[in-house]
Amino acid sequence: MHLTGYFLQRLLRGLVTFWFAVTVTFFLVRLLPGDPVSAVASPSMTEEIRQRQLEVYGLDRPLLAQYFAYLGQLVQGNLGISFLSSQPVSKILMERLPWTLLLTGTALVVTVLLGIPLGVLAATRARGWVDQIVQVSGVIGQSLFVPSIGIFLLYTLGLLAGWFPIGGAVKSDLTGFARIASIAHHLVLPCLTLVMAQLAGYVLTLRATLIEALGEEYCDLARAKGTPESKVIWKHALRNALLPTTTLIGLQIGFLVGGAVLTETIYAYPGVGRAIFEAVGQLDFPVLQGAFVLLAATVVIANLVTDMAYGLLDPRVRAG
Amino acid sequence: MTPAAPVAASAGTTPAAGGLLAPADLTPGRRTWRAFSRNPLGMISLAIILVMAVVAIAAPLLAKFPSGYGRDILMPPSAAHPFGTDDLGRDVLAQVIWGTRISMIIAFAASFLAILIGVALGVLAAYAKRLDGIVSTLVDVSLALPVLPLMILVAALIGPSVTTLVVVIALFSWPEVTRIVRSQALSVTRLPYVDAARTIGGSHFWIMTRHILPAVAPIIVVSVVLTASRAVLSEAGLSFLGLGDPESWSWGKILYNAQRSGALTIAWWCTLFPSIAILLLVVSATLVSIAYNDARNPKTREN
Numbered sequence: 001m002h003l004t005g006y007f008l009q010r011l012l013r014g015l016v017t018f019w020f021a022v023t024v025t026f027f028l029v030r031l032l033p034g035d036p037v038s039a040v041a042s043p044s045m046t047e048e049i050r051q052r053q054l055e056v057y058g059l060d061r062p063l064l065a066q067y068f069a070y071l072g073q074l075v076q077g078n079l080g081i082s083f084l085s086s087q088p089v090s091k092i093l094m095e096r097l098p099w100t101l102l103l104t105g106t107a108l109v110v111t112v113l114l115g116i117p118l119g120v121l122a123a124t125r126a127r128g129w130v131d132q133i134v135q136v137s138g139v140i141g142q143s144l145f146v147p148s149i150g151i152f153l154l155y156t157l158g159l160l161a162g163w164f165p166i167g168g169a170v171k172s173d174l175t176g177f178a179r180i181a182s183i184a185h186h187l188v189l190p191c192l193t194l195v196m197a198q199l200a201g202y203v204l205t206l207r208a209t210l211i212e213a214l215g216e217e218y219c220d221l222a223r224a225k226g227t228p229e230s231k232v233i234w235k236h237a238l239r240n241a242l243l244p245t246t247t248l249i250g251l252q253i254g255f256l257v258g259g260a261v262l263t264e265t266i267y268a269y270p271g272v273g274r275a276i277f278e279a280v281g282q283l284d285f286p287v288l289q290g291a292f293v294l295l296a297a298t299v300v301i302a303n304l305v306t307d308m309a310y311g312l313l314d315p316r317v318r319a320g
Numbered sequence: 321m322t323p324a325a326p327v328a329a330s331a332g333t334t335p336a337a338g339g340l341l342a343p344a345d346l347t348p349g350r351r352t353w354r355a356f357s358r359n360p361l362g363m364i365s366l367a368i369i370l371v372m373a374v375v376a377i378a379a380p381l382l383a384k385f386p387s388g389y390g391r392d393i394l395m396p397p398s399a400a401h402p403f404g405t406d407d408l409g410r411d412v413l414a415q416v417i418w419g420t421r422i423s424m425i426i427a428f429a430a431s432f433l434a435i436l437i438g439v440a441l442g443v444l445a446a447y448a449k450r451l452d453g454i455v456s457t458l459v460d461v462s463l464a465l466p467v468l469p470l471m472i473l474v475a476a477l478i479g480p481s482v483t484t485l486v487v488v489i490a491l492f493s494w495p496e497v498t499r500i501v502r503s504q505a506l507s508v509t510r511l512p513y514v515d516a517a518r519t520i521g522g523s524h525f526w527i528m529t530r531h532i533l534p535a536v537a538p539i540i541v542v543s544v545v546l547t548a549s550r551a552v553l554s555e556a557g558l559s560f561l562g563l564g565d566p567e568s569w570s571w572g573k574i575l576y577n578a579q580r581s582g583a584l585t586i587a588w589w590c591t592l593f594p595s596i597a598i599l600l601l602v603v604s605a606t607l608v609s610i611a612y613n614d615a616r617n618p619k620t621r622e623n
Contacts, residue, residue: 021461021465028474143549144427145553147556147575147579147597218437254467258468262468285477
């Protein structure tokens with residue numbers, strides 16, 4: 001019962017967040033200096049052509065009317081027309097989205113799979129030298145600039161060692177298993193870049209919460225009953241320590257998406273991020289706006305999923 | 321920041337050397353500084369930041385503004401060019417020096433603006449219950465969104481310049497500050513002395529600025545440092561995507577040039593040195609804030 005209420009509340013919050021994102025970008029785009037009118041219609045045009053141009057893009061109507069028209073179009077999955085390629089923005093971006101989802105999804109899974117054992121290692125050897133190394137590298141890891149990591153990996157593992165391709169997402173004219181292998185091969189360096197960028201946050205959070213959990217009374221009780229320490233850590237303490245980590249996933253997804261934009265730029269990875277980089281160079285505002293709206297929707301949905309997972313994992317939420 | 325706090329705490333191994341002096345005679349500020357100055361990591365980090373600040377201020381004396389074309393193209397580091405040269409033969413060391421100037425100016429201006437907005441809204445939300453709902457929702461919603469794509473959109477709309485970068489970074493950095501300041505200020509507004517101030521008829525403005533603000537000041541110090549270090553990364557990110565000021569050098573722009581010209585795959589020195597500069601500044605800022613937190617906290621002060 002309480003769970004349904006919790007889910008509904010989260011869903012509402014997700015919808016408000018998405019509405020906010022859409023509204024803010026709409027008015028920013030219309031009110032800031034580089035507005036769409038000057039992008040599609042220059043003062044040097046004759047009044048007649050200018051007017052027709054504005055009508056084509058619906059820019060001659062009052063701002064609020066444009067806003068509701070935009071919302072209406074958005075509900076139908078229409079994100080406007082690219083200034084440059086004259087193709088629908090949604091078509092351009094939907095071709096790119098699967099690559100970004102593949103990249104960020106893989107990076108997230110790998111980060112969590114690496115972060116849990118590392119966090120356990122640091123927490124169970126608290127104050128020891130392993131812990132010191134983990135903590136110092138944690139601080140450095142959280143301070144890394146994503147393109148710096150990307151360029152470093154590209155240069156060392158891609159160019160010097162030659163182990164991995166340094167650009168693109170897949171070799172063309174491949175089918176079946178060879179194609180999947182090629183996709184995986186191209187994914188390694190961009191994925192590793194994102195993993196290195198966010199691993200530290202997970203390890204440090206898990207370390208702190210696990211140390212706290214291991215000092216709790218239920219762990220002492222388990223030990224008193226003769227439970228082996230490894231079982232106390234992995235079965236009792238870790239389960240509880242993973243809850244804040246689940247929350248962290250939700251908080252970090254926005255950062256992960258930002259990192260993907262930078263990473264895709266370096267590796268010419270054909271995702272939404274690379275589309276953003278290309279649109280910046282050509283001042284293609286509808287694509288930039290659409291990309292943000294699409295990424296905001298992705299983040300909101302991902303947040304909903306982690307919230308739901310949290311609700312299912314935490315009995316306190318279930319019981320209200 | 322908090323999960324990493326023990327690093328500095330356990331690294332500051334110096335025993336209580338000043339044990340003979342009664343600590344009670346010192347003001348809290350001096351006590352914090354004494355504890356801070358005993359933390360080697362914190363002091364080294366502070367020194368690095370100060371050196372970088374000097375480099376930023378003295379940039380015109382240290383190197384000629386990198387412009388035009390040079391004859392030595394893509395030369396590896398040598399005596400004449402310690403950091404090598406880029407694809408147009410410009411000295412990378414000079415670029416990094418001038419980049420320090422812009423990167424630090426933008427980081428500090430943006431963090432100053434973000435702190436102003438963030439602290440004002442944070443204190444206001446904690447004090448005025450009616451505004452709390454709106455501000456908190458606004459903060460939650462902004463923190464849930466992917467900030468970089470939004471910054472890119474706005475920076476592209478306004479057009480790239482140093483001012484644009486400052487405004488855009490500040491515009492999307494204040495929610496984090498508000499979140500931290502609000503939660504701290506909330507606990508302060510419940511304390512009896514705030515009620516006392518209200519009872520003697522103090523105005524809301526006076527209570528907020530003279531009684532609540534000083535109580536959250538330490539949090540603000542930490543926020544300034546962390547917001548500035550995050551601003552360094554945001555500036556570098558935007559410049560790397562081609563949204564840097566076309567007239568000036570920043571660390572992100574050096575990387576952008578290397579990426580655009582393809583020097584990235586030939587000349588490691590074009591990207592390594594600006595990357596190190598970014599890392600040094602951000603790590604130092606993080607360590608300074610951790611050391612400051614430890615020094616301020618009586619539990620970790622090891623007295």
